[in-house]
Amino acid sequence: MKKYAVSEAKPGMKLGEDINASQGATLVPKGTILTQRIIYYLMDWGIDSILVIEESESATKYREEKQLDFKKKYLDTTQKVMEYMEGLKGSKAMKVEEVKEIAEELIMYASDIDSVKLITDMKNKDHYTYQHSMNVGIYASLLGRWLGYTKEALKNISMAGLLHDIGKMRIPDEIISKPGPLTNKEFEIVKNHSVFGYELLKHNEVSVEVAIAVLQHHERENGTGYPFKLTGTKIHPYSKIVTVADIFDAITSNRVYQPRKSPFTAVKELKEGSFNDLDPKVASTFFHRIADFFIGSTVIFNDGTFGEIVFLNKHEPTKPLVKLGNHFVDLSKDKNKEIIDVLVF
Numbered sequence: 114m115k116k117y118a119v120s121e122a123k124p125g126m127k128l129g130e131d132i133n134a135s136q137g138a139t140l141v142p143k144g145t146i147l148t149q150r151i152i153y154y155l156m157d158w159g160i161d162s163i164l165v166i167e168e169s170e171s172a173t174k175y176r177e178e179k180q181l182d183f184k185k186k187y188l189d190t191t192q193k194v195m196e197y198m199e200g201l202k203g204s205k206a207m208k209v210e211e212v213k214e215i216a217e218e219l220i221m222y223a224s225d226i227d228s229v230k231l232i233t234d235m236k237n238k239d240h241y242t243y244q245h246s247m248n249v250g251i252y253a254s255l256l257g258r259w260l261g262y263t264k265e266a267l268k269n270i271s272m273a274g275l276l277h278d279i280g281k282m283r284i285p286d287e288i289i290s291k292p293g294p295l296t297n298k299e300f301e302i303v304k305n306h307s308v309f310g311y312e313l314l315k316h317n318e319v320s321v322e323v324a325i326a327v328l329q330h331h332e333r334e335n336g337t338g339y340p341f342k343l344t345g346t347k348i349h350p351y352s353k354i355v356t357v358a359d360i361f362d363a364i365t366s367n368r369v370y371q372p373r374k375s376p377f378t379a380v381k382e383l384k385e386g387s388f389n390d391l392d393p394k395v396a397s398t399f400f401h402r403i404a405d406f407f408i409g410s411t412v413i414f415n416d417g418t419f420g421e422i423v424f425l426n427k428h429e430p431t432k433p434l435v436k437l438g439n440h441f442v443d444l445s446k447d448k449n450k451e452i453i454d455v456l457v458f
């Protein structure tokens with residue numbers, strides 16, 4: 114074990130001790146692989162030095178490179194998505210080959226759980242539109258795989274996720290990036306984006322299923338969606354997948370007028386929505402599988418304390434059993450305690 118000043122800590126290093134809050138709760142557990150975000154938090158908390166498990170330099174380096182490699186790839190993809198989306202603003206032509214390539218990259222991200230966890234560290238408000246498109250593509254691929262779709266189908270599901278909001282490129286910028294809630298009239302204009310997206314895609318060589326999924330991604334099971342108030346079986350299965358991925362990413366991202374909420378809040382909102390608005394099988398597959406990621410992670414509660422998730426309650430995935438210092442709390446019984454953010458996955 115070796116002591117490091119926090120300012121000298123590097124992503125990829127393995128923590129050799131629990132970092133505890135003054136009340137005794139574990140903030141970051143021993144064995145955690147440091148990311149840049151965790152290092153910032155440690156500095157923020159005024160922690161000067163930490164113990165790091167000594168291992169061959171190559172092991173730390175390998176992990177650091179893996180994290181950096183992911184971030185670089187993710188930013189490169191964001192750049193590509195930005196270029197092609199912006200390129201669509203004045204023209205009708207779409208470089209379909211380019212889009213297919215990006216959609217396949219997103220399936221690759223979805224095949225590595227560690228990458229999916231790192232997405233949380235990469236969210237950037239300025240790139241919301243592009244990163245949202247990418248993330249919905251990634252989550253939709255992940256969900257499609259969990260639901261058992263074939264590789265060929267996943268390509269279209271990923272593409273539908275990537276392109277779901279493409280029609281927004283036809284909506285005036287002042288409305289899309291308005292730093293406040295929209296008026297009813299503005300909202301009516303935004304609602305056109307699903308039809309605009311469909312029109313854009315149907316003139317290009319994109320599978321008709323992708324175009325339909327884009328057209329229907331704001332339809333809801335109980336007929337309360339738009340543009341056509343379709344219900345249940347009239348909605349394409351790919352669209353139902355994109356809808357769940359879309360809601361999850363929107364809730365967990367910083368948007369122009371709303372700060373991000375924790376993945377737990379998102380799962381909770383999806384769960385509540387799944388009774389009427391969302392396809393129950395699609396939504397429940399997503400929230401059960403995504404909640405599994407959180408075992409072992411450090412979470413922040415509404416009263417400012419921290420804890421570690423040790424066991425998930427299958428019926429209430431947002432109310433796990435957590436470890437706070439030396440004792441355990443069952444959140445399904447303690448109604449006052451709520452998870453507001455996930456610090457360390």
Ligand SMILES: [Fe+2]
Nearest residue numbers: 277278330331
């Ligand atoms: Fe949308």
Ligand SMILES: [Fe+2]
Nearest residue numbers: 245277278359
């Ligand atoms: Fe969206």
